[in-house]
Amino acid sequence: MASPRVQRWAMLLSAYNYRMTYSPAREQIHCDALSRLPLPDKPQDVPTPAETVQLMEFVNSGPVSQKQIQIWTQADPVLSRVLELTRNGWTADAADNTSDLKPYINRQAELSIENGCVLWGSRVIIPPQGRHAMLCQLHEGHFGVARMKSFGRMHFWWPGFDQDVERMAAGCRSCQRWRNAAPPTPLHPWEWPRSPWQRLHVDYCGPVNGVMLLVIIDAHSKWMDVHMTRTSSAEVTIEKLRETFACHGVPETVVTDNARYFVCPEFKTFCKRNGVRHVTSPPYSPHSNGLVERAVQTLKQGLQRQSTGSLSTRLSRFLFRYRSMPHSVTQQSPAEMLLGRPMRTQLDLLREDARRSVMEAYQRKQKAQYDVRAQPRIFQTCRCRTTSTGGRWCQMSLRTPLLWTAPLTPSPENPETRLWAVRRRQRPAPSPLRSARTSDDIPRRRRRLRRRGSRLRPLLRRCRVVQRGRGVAQCDSGRGSLILWGRSVVT
Structure with a gap:
C-alpha cells in the first residue's frame, strides 16, 4: 500500500489525461529556477484549491468495512490477545497479564468471533484505529449524546464507548453553539431584612412616553418610589436617590445591575460617602435583582392599563393604589409596613371610625365634668x-x-x-x-x-x-x- 501522499497525488492526477516522459534535471531549467527563486513578499495565508479540498474529503470519507476491522484487530496487541483467548479458551492467568484485558474478562462469556472480528453479543468490537471514524459517523447529524449512544450500541462497542461519545459531543463547536441553556442552579434567596428601608433594589424602566422611570423598592416593606427623568445618567440617578434618602433615610444596602450609571466612579463615591453598601447582580443574571425587575413589570402593566390622564397622573394613581393595597408576600400594605399606619382611601368612608367616636364621647364627658364649676366671662x-x-x-x-x-x-x-x-x-x-x-x-x-x-x-x-x-x-x-x-x- 502506497503512502497517503502518493495516494493524494494519484487522485489529483487521475482527473487529467497526460503522457509521462522522462526528462533529466539539467534540461528542466524553468522548473528548477522557479523552485529555487524566492518571492519578495510571502503571503500570510495560502488558500487551498477547491479541487484539493474535495479530493481530500473524498479520500477520508470512506466508511469502515469489515475487512479493515479484521486487519486492525489482528494488528492490535489487546484485541489480538482477546481474539486468541476467545478462540482457544480463557485461562486463569489471563487476568494477571495486563489490566487492558479486564473489560473483556468481565464479558468473556458473551464474546464470539465472526470473520476474524471479535463480537460482544451482536455488536462488533472496534479497534482503536477505527474508533474516531465510527464516532464521526455517529455525529454526522449533530444529535445529542443520548441518541448517539443508543444508536451506536446497536452496532458496535469498545471499552469507554460512553465517555468517548460524551467527549465527541462536548468538543463539537456547532453543538456547543446551539445547545440548550444549562439547567438553573439551586435558588439562593435574599435574606429578609430585619427592619424597613434596610435594603433597596434600584433599576430603570423605560423609556415610557419619552421618559425614563427610576424605580426604587424596599425589600422589607415593598414600598415603591418612582422618579421621572429625561435621561438615565449618573448625575440624575444620584439626585433622585438623594431626594428619596431625604424623605425616608439612608439605607444600609443598595442592589443594582451593572449598567454604566450604576458602576461609574461618581455613583460609587456617592454610596461611599453616605455609608451605603453597593451590591451589583451578576452579568446576564437579571433574576438576581428580581425584586425590582418584578416591580418594573408591575409598573409597566399598571401604566398601560390606564387609558386617561397624563403620565404623571397615571403614575400617581398607580403608586397610591399600590402603597395602600396589601402585598401578596407580607399580607400588609407597603404604607403600613414602612410608615406604621394604613393610608386613608375613599373606601374608609364606608365605615365609621371607632376611635374617633370613642374620643368624641370622651371629650363630651370631659367637657360636662369641667363645665360644672365654669362660668362665662x-x-x-x-x-x-x-x-x-x-x-x-x-x-x-x-x-x-x-x-x-x-x-x-x-x-x-x-x-x-x-x-x-x-x-x-x-x-x-x-x-x-x-x-x-x-x-x-x-x-x-x-x-x-x-x-x-x-x-x-x-x-x-x-x-x-x-x-x-x-x-x-x-x-x-x-x-x-x-x-x-x-x-x-x-x-
Missing part, C-alpha cells in the same frame, strides 16, 4: 386698635357687655369662631362701639374716639378669632387684624 371695658392702619390703643366702655361664647378652635358645627355682642335680654343689640364713651367728658376727645370707632365697627362685625391669650384676643376680619384687650377675657 363678660367684660365691660376694652381697648381696641387696628393693625392694618397702625392705629393707637383706645380705651372704650361698652354700653352692652361683650360675652365670649366661642370655642377655642373651629369645629364642623361652628366653622367660623366669631365674637358676638349679646345683650343681657338676648335681644339684637346695636354695635358695641356705636355708643362708646370715653372715661372723661372732653368733647374733642369724644369726637375723635367716635371717628375711630366708626372705623372699627365694620371690622368687628366680620371678625373671627385667630389667636387669644390671657387678657388679649386677636381677631381677623379679612381687611386687617383687630386686637381686643379687656379686664376680663375668656381664656
Whole structure:
C-alpha cells in the first residue's frame, strides 16, 4: 500500500489525461529556477484549491468495512490477545497479564468471533484505529449524546464507548453553539431584612412616553418610589436617590445591575460617602435583582392599563393604589409596613371610625365634668386698635357687655369662631362701639374716639378669632387684624 501522499497525488492526477516522459534535471531549467527563486513578499495565508479540498474529503470519507476491522484487530496487541483467548479458551492467568484485558474478562462469556472480528453479543468490537471514524459517523447529524449512544450500541462497542461519545459531543463547536441553556442552579434567596428601608433594589424602566422611570423598592416593606427623568445618567440617578434618602433615610444596602450609571466612579463615591453598601447582580443574571425587575413589570402593566390622564397622573394613581393595597408576600400594605399606619382611601368612608367616636364621647364627658364649676366671662371695658392702619390703643366702655361664647378652635358645627355682642335680654343689640364713651367728658376727645370707632365697627362685625391669650384676643376680619384687650377675657 502506497503512502497517503502518493495516494493524494494519484487522485489529483487521475482527473487529467497526460503522457509521462522522462526528462533529466539539467534540461528542466524553468522548473528548477522557479523552485529555487524566492518571492519578495510571502503571503500570510495560502488558500487551498477547491479541487484539493474535495479530493481530500473524498479520500477520508470512506466508511469502515469489515475487512479493515479484521486487519486492525489482528494488528492490535489487546484485541489480538482477546481474539486468541476467545478462540482457544480463557485461562486463569489471563487476568494477571495486563489490566487492558479486564473489560473483556468481565464479558468473556458473551464474546464470539465472526470473520476474524471479535463480537460482544451482536455488536462488533472496534479497534482503536477505527474508533474516531465510527464516532464521526455517529455525529454526522449533530444529535445529542443520548441518541448517539443508543444508536451506536446497536452496532458496535469498545471499552469507554460512553465517555468517548460524551467527549465527541462536548468538543463539537456547532453543538456547543446551539445547545440548550444549562439547567438553573439551586435558588439562593435574599435574606429578609430585619427592619424597613434596610435594603433597596434600584433599576430603570423605560423609556415610557419619552421618559425614563427610576424605580426604587424596599425589600422589607415593598414600598415603591418612582422618579421621572429625561435621561438615565449618573448625575440624575444620584439626585433622585438623594431626594428619596431625604424623605425616608439612608439605607444600609443598595442592589443594582451593572449598567454604566450604576458602576461609574461618581455613583460609587456617592454610596461611599453616605455609608451605603453597593451590591451589583451578576452579568446576564437579571433574576438576581428580581425584586425590582418584578416591580418594573408591575409598573409597566399598571401604566398601560390606564387609558386617561397624563403620565404623571397615571403614575400617581398607580403608586397610591399600590402603597395602600396589601402585598401578596407580607399580607400588609407597603404604607403600613414602612410608615406604621394604613393610608386613608375613599373606601374608609364606608365605615365609621371607632376611635374617633370613642374620643368624641370622651371629650363630651370631659367637657360636662369641667363645665360644672365654669362660668362665662363678660367684660365691660376694652381697648381696641387696628393693625392694618397702625392705629393707637383706645380705651372704650361698652354700653352692652361683650360675652365670649366661642370655642377655642373651629369645629364642623361652628366653622367660623366669631365674637358676638349679646345683650343681657338676648335681644339684637346695636354695635358695641356705636355708643362708646370715653372715661372723661372732653368733647374733642369724644369726637375723635367716635371717628375711630366708626372705623372699627365694620371690622368687628366680620371678625373671627385667630389667636387669644390671657387678657388679649386677636381677631381677623379679612381687611386687617383687630386686637381686643379687656379686664376680663375668656381664656
